[in-house]
Amino acid sequence: MSVGTIYGLGLGPGDADLMSVRADRLLRNARHVAFFRKKGRKGQARQIVEGMLRDDVIEFPMEYPVTTEIPVTDPRYNELLSAFYAETTAHLRHLSAAGEDVVVLCEGDPFFYGSFMHLYSRLVDHVPVQIVPAITGMSGAWTATGAPITWGDDVLTVLMGTLDQPRLEAHIKATDALVVMKIGRNFDKVVAALKNAGKYDDAWLVEFATMPNQTVNRLRDVGGKITPYFSIIVVHGQGRRP
Structure with missing residues (x-):
């Protein structure tokens, strides 16, 4: 057999x-x-x-x-x-x-x-x-924002919200475009890292990307209420373009 x-x-x-x-x-x-x-x-x-x-x-x-x-x-x-x-x-x-x-x-x-x-x-x-x-889920998330995630020579970084805050901040500061996954109970830490890295105002929160209950919002507009599991934060690159 x-x-x-x-x-x-x-x-x-x-x-x-x-x-x-x-x-x-x-x-x-x-x-x-x-x-x-x-x-x-x-x-x-x-x-x-x-x-x-x-x-x-x-x-x-x-x-x-x-x-x-x-x-x-x-x-x-x-x-x-x-x-x-x-x-x-x-x-x-x-x-x-x-x-x-x-x-x-x-x-x-x-x-x-x-x-x-x-x-x-x-x-x-x-x-x-x-x-x-x-x-991938992150592709569905950045597509939901209606804007390209990377341009030209932009560097894209994918981070886990489970990282400690200093490492989050270091990676966020060093990259052009950003995806943060596994947010959940790490939400406050991720927000603090984005603020300290100067990218909070550019961040988007996408929940349930491509699903019927999808939501897309500026992170600064959502307050503290998020879906623990099906949430992805996106920061778009602004790199070289013709």
Whole structure:
């Protein structure tokens, strides 16, 4: 019996119309579909593909044991997630060994700050794995602002809001164009870093980019109320142009 292939399927930023043709084809023909979700939630990736799965699909929800309940610096955080990834990897390897292909749904692009990377590193030396790339969430966000993110020789920097404030400020000062992800509980720290780096007034906040509930606002106009997860801050470059 031939082994099955695990597909890391990039869904794009959230609008199903922005999926690639290949992703759509694989998804609609998949017998086994796996996806990440928080306990008690349907899962954003699963929600994106609602109505696109075949009637006899076998779903495998992979429920995170922890997300924001404890800080990432707590040793338990890595212990819990490592055990979780080991367990889910074992299940996927079992399906592959039985000759079954599995599509793993990935928001955005599978190789860009996604959970699938942790499965990939555990699978790639043991079973066939293929990656289906996709439009990233940040691309959807800067497109939503209606302005180019970079011009000419602009340098684009992508930062995680989880960085400490001095590092955030240093990177923000050194770049031309900027994307900040993983804002959530780091919102106040990111805002302070933008202000100290002199780029607060140029920043935009995009929530739920490309989704039906998308919002696009100047950061200075939103106050302290943001969506913890689906939020991206964008600062456009102003570089060389004809």
